[in-house]
Amino acid sequence: MSVLRPSDRETQRQRIGALALVAVGLLFIWRSLADLPFGTIDNPGPGITPLALAILLVVFALWSMAGSGANAVDSAEASNVEEEPADQGAARHAVFIIAGILVSAFAFGAIGYRLTVLGLLLFYLGVVERKPLTPTLLVSFGIAFGSYALFVHVLRVSLPTGPWGL
Numbered sequence: 001m002s003v004l005r006p007s008d009r010e011t012q013r014q015r016i017g018a019l020a021l022v023a024v025g026l027l028f029i030w031r032s033l034a035d036l037p038f039g040t041i042d043n044p045g046p047g048i049t050p051l052a053l054a055i056l057l058v059v060f061a062l063w064s065m066a067g068s069g070a071n072a073v074d075s076a077e078a079s080n081v082e083e084e085p086a087d088q089g090a091a092r093h094a095v096f097i098i099a100g101i102l103v104s105a106f107a108f109g110a111i112g113y114r115l116t117v118l119g120l121l122l123f124y125l126g127v128v129e130r131k132p133l134t135p136t137l138l139v140s141f142g143i144a145f146g147s148y149a150l151f152v153h154v155l156r157v158s159l160p161t162g163p164w165g166l
Helices: 008-035 047-065 075-079 086-128 134-154
Strands: none
Touching: 008 047, 075 134
C-alpha cells in the first residue's frame, strides 16, 4: 500500500497558516475580554459571541496544526483526484470564495438577506463545487429562507429585505 504524504514545505506552510489563525484568535480573545461586557445568562452581552468564536478559532487552528503532519492519502484515492495541480486548484477556490464574499457584502443592503444568501450558496455549491442541480437548489433555498425565518421570527434579529419583500 503506497501512501502519499505532504512535503515538508507544505507541512510548514500549513503550520504557519495555523499559527496565524491562533494569533488572530488570541487577539480577538484579548480584545473581547478587555472591551466588551459579557452580561448575564438571561441577557448575554456583546462580548460572549466574539469570545466564543475566537476560542473556537484557536482550538481548531491548534487541531489543524497538530494534524498537519499526519495527513496521508491512499494511492487509490490519489488516482481519483482531478489532474489539476493542487496549488492552482486551491488558488482558484480562494479567488472564487473571496469574490463571492465581496459581491455579497455589496449586495446585502441592496437585495436583502435572503436573496444574497441564496445567490451566494447557488454560486458556491453550483459553480465552485459543481454539485448536482437538485441538491444545490434545495440546500440553497432551504438555508436562505430557513435561516431568515430563524433570525427574524425566533431570535428577533432585524435583517434587510430586498425587492418584493424578499
